[in-house]
Amino acid sequence: MMNMDDVVIHVQGMLERANPPVTEECCIYRVPLLIRQLNEEAYTPKVISIGPYHHKNSLLQNMERHKLTYCNSFLKRTNTSMASWIHYIAGKELQIRQCYSDALEFSPKELVEIICVDSGFILEHFWTAHYKTLYDKYLSTPWFGIMIFYDLVLLENQLPFFVLNDLFNLSTVDGDSDTPSFIQLTFEYFDFFNRLDLSPDNLNTTCHHFTDLIRTFHLCGRNKTTRSSQWPHIPSATKLSGAGIRLGSSESKCFLNLSFSKKVLKIPNLRVDDGTELLFRNMVALEQFHYPDYAYIAEYALVLQYLVNTEILFSKISVLITSLYGRNWMLHIKVVVLS
Secondary structure, X not given: OOOHHHHHHHHHHHHHHOOOOOOOOOOEOOOOHHHHOOOHHHXXXXXXOOOOOOOOOHHHOOXXXXXXXXXXHHHHHOXXXXXXXHHHHHHOHHHHHHOEXXXXXOOHHHHHHHHHHHHHHHHHHHHHHHHOOOOOOOOOOXXXXXXXXXXXXXXXXXXXXXXXXXXXXXXOOOOOOOOOOHHHHHHHHOHHHOOOOOOHHHOOOOOOOHHHHHHHHHHOOOOOOOOHHHOOOOOOHXXXXXXXXXXXXXXXXXXXXXEEEOOEEEEEOOOOOOOHHHHHHHHHHHHHHHOHHHOHHHHHHHXXXXXXXXXXXXXXXXXXXXXXXXXOHHHHHHHHHHX
């Protein structure tokens, strides 16, 4: 027979131990199944896991030994004791957990080890990229470097930026003008996305992680007087052409700066490559969770969806912006903007 008093005590204990699943510190999000099933590859690392979400992915285990050698190399070159890193990360372990939207299955010891090794890899990887040193021939091949580059863009494949920055500072000499800061190394590594040459000194917002920084790069130079969400429903490019409205190319380096004047809709050229869809999907996913009131990238994508919308290629608009896009939507953007 069930003892109701025991049940009450047990449930009461569960309630008292419960913590909010998402706190204000949360900035690294697991992409929901509804979104990721449209293109699983756009959110999943190809060669290297960073952080806890994909740590147990069996397809990425070969990189673990490379991460260890990179971490060891950085510690030795900077004459840093492993103990200093472990003590720091252990002291921040709870704060680090709160940066992730999902409850992490790893014990405190396991999480500290993951953060330590993955941080060491990133710091050494950025350092060798800066000084153009050939440390690991396998990872230094051009194709592998590109794969790592795009894996470090993924929203689910992030470490909190403050952890990387603090560990770097623990390992370098303050006041050494010859040593770049970690934010300088980061800007240099992701320079491909920094179209307006934003400098670390101009960064007037908190950088939560790499995906967040790259979104900031894309917002730089945005005309703040216009919001795509304030625009009425936009017909397709075909209907606009039939109404005498032309599409033109804008000289703005910020692709968010669409403008309309004298029956000409000007759109900044958008550089499209194999990683464009991946990049946009992850920035939009970040905005849906972290910047719902400032979803500038998602609004831009929605405007382009209006312009290239056809019954064959696109479904009806839904609440989740990312559910709009088929696998080849970026290729159609290129046709609209550059033709």
